[in-house]
Amino acid sequence: MRRLLVTGAAGFIGSNFVHYWLGRHPDDRLVALDALTYAGNRESFEAATLQRGFRFVHGDIRDLDLVISLLTEERLDTIVHFAAESHVDRSIARPDVFLDVNIVGTHRLLQAARTVWLDPKGSPAKHRFHHVSTDEVYGDLGPDDAPFSETTPFRPNSPYAASKAAADHLVRAYHRTYGLETAISNCSNNYGPYQYPEKLIPLCVVNLLQGKDIPVYGDGKNVRDWMYVEDHCAGIERTLERGQPGRTYNLGGNCERDNLTLIGTLCKTLDEVFAGDPDLAVRYPAALAAGGRPSAHAISFVSDRPGHDRRYAVDARRAAKELGYEPTTDLSAGLRKTVHWYLENEPWWRGVMGVSYDDWVREQYPDS
Ligand code: NAD
Numbered sequence: 103m104r105r106l107l108v109t110g111a112a113g114f115i116g117s118n119f120v121h122y123w124l125g126r127h128p129d130d131r132l133v134a135l136d137a138l139t140y141a142g143n144r145e146s147f148e149a150a151t152l153q154r155g156f157r158f159v160h161g162d163i164r165d166l167d168l169v170i171s172l173l174t175e176e177r178l179d180t181i182v183h184f185a186a187e188s189h190v191d192r193s194i195a196r197p198d199v200f201l202d203v204n205i206v207g208t209h210r211l212l213q214a215a216r217t218v219w220l221d222p223k224g225s226p227a228k229h230r231f232h233h234v235s236t237d238e239v240y241g242d243l244g245p246d247d248a249p250f251s252e253t254t255p256f257r258p259n260s261p262y263a264a265s266k267a268a269a270d271h272l273v274r275a276y277h278r279t280y281g282l283e284t285a286i287s288n289c290s291n292n293y294g295p296y297q298y299p300e301k302l303i304p305l306c307v308v309n310l311l312q313g314k315d316i317p318v319y320g321d322g323k324n325v326r327d328w329m330y331v332e333d334h335c336a337g338i339e340r341t342l343e344r345g346q347p348g349r350t351y352n353l354g355g356n357c358e359r360d361n362l363t364l365i366g367t368l369c370k371t372l373d374e375v376f377a378g379d380p381d382l383a384v385r386y387p388a389a390l391a392a393g394g395r396p397s398a399h400a401i402s403f404v405s406d407r408p409g410h411d412r413r414y415a416v417d418a419r420r421a422a423k424e425l426g427y428e429p430t431t432d433l434s435a436g437l438r439k440t441v442h443w444y445l446e447n448e449p450w451w452r453g454v455m456g457v458s459y460d461d462w463v464r465e466q467y468p469d470s
């Protein structure tokens with residue numbers, strides 16, 4: 103039985119992880135810590151609040167005293183660290199917030215873990231610090247380059263990626279220097295339920311439903327490796343169970359697509375779902391699919407993102423060999439589930455989109 107602290111549990115992957123974990127480990131204690139930024143929503147883990155082992159704490163990972171008291175009072179033995187500022191475009195506009203949360207915040211968690219778990223006065227407690235990271239720390243690839251492996255040098259290109267790379271280094275240093283039992287997973291692009299509609303896939307879905315355009319950056323030929331979020335949760339579970347302390351594991355979806363191809367598949371999926379359910383045309387009359395027109399007609403090319411990474415691809419052989427881990431959801435099944443989830447959860451996405459990011463930043467960082 104584990105006693106976990108899950109940071110960022112009200113965000114996209116964190117909330118999926120809470121559902122995943124409590125569904126499979128109902129006797130575990132799971133303390134969810136989240137600052138509830140614009141990207142974090144209580145509704146995303148609402149079902150979990152009914153479960154015996156679950157507790158939500160509204161707080162900040164940068165609050166060292168709070169984290170130390172949670173680890174101590176709750177006798178937690180595992181941290182799964184998702185909390186972060188996570189959107190590349192926002193990091194280009196406001197890098198300072200990303201450095202503060204992703205680097206300083208991760209360091210505070212490491213300090214807390216070291217203080218409680220490696221107390222020199224007691225014998226070291228059994229523990230694990232799992233840091234959830236991204237393939238973006240490795241930079242980007244040309245069309246014929248070999249995928250990123252765990253030994254690919256870090257070459258982050260956006261402030262987001264640079265802040266995650268710095269956090270990865272700190273986690274590694276705490277293992278090497280203090281003996282903290284850490285593991286890092288570097289995963290490719292996720293999609294699925296509860297993803298804030300600022301990232302490509304949910305943005306496309308909610309825009310199409312509202313009759314708005316799909317903004318494609320540049321030529322639309324940038325390549326990402328897509329993974330259904332539940333598969334990522336399974337990869338983290340495997341890493342917790344079988345991963346070696348101090349080791350890094352790449353997790354990939356085995357699903358490289360350029361943005362135009364991905365968007366084309368998503369549009370077709372939405373068109374098929376509308377064709378099979380006439381009520382949807384009544385609910386979403388502005389959608390192209392409501393009038394029987396292809397959703398792909400909503401594609402609109404816009405200016406490119408500065409420093410836009412061209413291609414990500416992940417060599418996940420270490421996770422396959424050492425953890426026995428492979429993702430299982432193929433893209434068409436994952437996109438279909440995702441489209442259905444957004445159709446069934448309109449109050450969720452309308453609610454989260456009501457929070458203004460700019461207001462939130464002004465409130466948190468009045469001087470920046
Ligand atoms: P998200 O933006 O949806 O959620 C982040 C969560 O962290 C939110 O609930 C937010 O309220 C919380 N948070 C932010 N600052 C906090 C603070 N100071 N203290 C406590 N909580 C705070 O992000 P996500 O997409 O779920 O990503 C989760 C993690 O996974 C991130 O570390 C990200 O780098 C990593 N990751 C994401 C992807 C992806 O495709 N989304 C892929 C690989 C890795």
Ligand code: TYD
Nearest residue numbers: 190291300301302303317318319324326361
């Ligand atoms: P995103 O979901 O922001 O993830 P990341 O930048 O972390 O990979 O973007 C995925 C890809 O989609 C990326 O190449 C940028 C592109 N994109 C668009 O073309 N239009 C958009 O409106 C967004 C949000 C992303």
